[in-house]
Amino acid sequence: MISPLPRDLFDPACPSNATPFQIGDKWAGMVLVCLEEGPRRFSELRVPLHRVSAKVLAETLRALERDGMVTRTAYDEVPPRVDYALTPLGRTLFPAMDACRAWAAEHLTEVLDARDDYARRGA
Amino acid sequence: MISPLPRDLFDPACPSNATPFQIGDKWAGMVLVCLEEGPRRFSELRVPLHRVSAKVLAETLRALERDGMVTRTAYDEVPPRVDYALTPLGRTLFPAMDACRAWAAEHLTEVLDARDDYARRGA
DNA sequence: GACGTCGGTAACTGCAACGTAACCGGGGCG
DNA sequence: CGCCCCGGTTACGTTGCAGTTACCGACGTC
Numbered sequence: 001m002i003s004p005l006p007r008d009l010f011d012p013a014c015p016s017n018a019t020p021f022q023i024g025d026k027w028a029g030m031v032l033v034c035l036e037e038g039p040r041r042f043s044e045l046r047v048p049l050h051r052v053s054a055k056v057l058a059e060t061l062r063a064l065e066r067d068g069m070v071t072r073t074a075y076d077e078v079p080p081r082v083d084y085a086l087t088p089l090g091r092t093l094f095p096a097m098d099a100c101r102a103w104a105a106e107h108l109t110e111v112l113d114a115r116d117d118y119a120r121r122g123a
Numbered sequence: 124m125i126s127p128l129p130r131d132l133f134d135p136a137c138p139s140n141a142t143p144f145q146i147g148d149k150w151a152g153m154v155l156v157c158l159e160e161g162p163r164r165f166s167e168l169r170v171p172l173h174r175v176s177a178k179v180l181a182e183t184l185r186a187l188e189r190d191g192m193v194t195r196t197a198y199d200e201v202p203p204r205v206d207y208a209l210t211p212l213g214r215t216l217f218p219a220m221d222a223c224r225a226w227a228a229e230h231l232t233e234v235l236d237a238r239d240d241y242a243r244r245g246a
Numbered sequence: 247g248a249c250g251t252c253g254g255t256a257a258c259t260g261c262a263a264c265g266t267a268a269c270c271g272g273g274g275c276g
Numbered sequence: 277c278g279c280c281c282c283g284g285t286t287a288c289g290t291t292g293c294a295g296t297t298a299c300c301g302a303c304g305t306c
Contacts, residue, residue, distance in 0.1 A: 020147040020190075021219065026263085028143070042283055053265055058284060067143070068237025078273050079282045089233050092226065096144065099222040103215065110212050114191025148293090165253055176295055181254060201303050202252045 021100035023093065024067070027052055027060045032086065032093060035070065039085035069093070143234075144223035147190070150175055150183045152220060155213060158193065162208035192216070
């Protein structure tokens with residue numbers, strides 16, 4: 001067991017949930033963040049990503065595997081076990097992702113204020 | 124007239140077209156890039172963004188205006204004239220966008236190779 | 247009077263994303 | 277026997293995004 005994933009990515013206070021950037025599809029960025037500290041099993045990923053159905057998580061993981069961002073390792077055991085880990089290529093995404101998340105953390109309130117102003121002007 | 128927009132953003136060689144990142148929606152990032160050098164009219168934006176329908180471009184611009192990224196200025200003239208310009212907040216996005224585009228420029232071939240490998244393993 | 251310009255909007259259509267629920271194998275366990 | 281475990285797959289329905297087409301007003305031009 002590596003360290004737990006303490007963050008709730010769906011917390012409205014979490015900038016990653018409000019970033020205007022996305023990686024690939026809607027969930028791929030969050031999956032990469034969940035893998036940052038080490039390999040995870042399918043069902044471990046489902047805990048922090050509880051808003052994602054198994055189907056969509058499986059599709060997201062296969063897309064990331066296809067693009068060389070993660071590796072999928074199946075162990076021939078009972079009960080079956082599979083884990084997913086970042087590749088070196090996947091790790092190269094973090095600087096860019098961090099820049100996006102930093103932008104969101106810094107400017108989120110400005111965006112929300114702009115939306116309020118816009119709504120009031122329309123009203 | 125400011126300088127023209129020479130790049131074809133849909134050129135397969137253009138990394139911005141292959142970035143796994145998006146800003147907001149599918150087109151917003153490209154619109155911001157097109158506005159980087161100065162204000163543009165609606166129909167000027169349609170030239171480099173010729174793959175976007177007028178409807179979607181209008182929706183994208185309104186979303187960016189709502190979020191305080193661009194300003195819309197309508198001149199009461201005949202024929203009507205409207206232009207769009209980046210706000211200071213919109214300009215703050217460029218460092219993060221540049222990080223994303225740099226990632227794509229650097230790693231695009233690796234992603235394409237990974238896809239080829241994946242397709243061959245599946246075949 | 248017909249047509250073009252500019253910056254859109256409205257209505258319709260198709261399709262991809264996403265969610266839900268059921269089901270799978272192959273063993274362990276009560 | 278019957279049910280649980282894990283890591284999914286399959287079928288099916290809904291939602292929302294994107295594209296196409298047609299149309300608008302107010303004026304200039306042929």
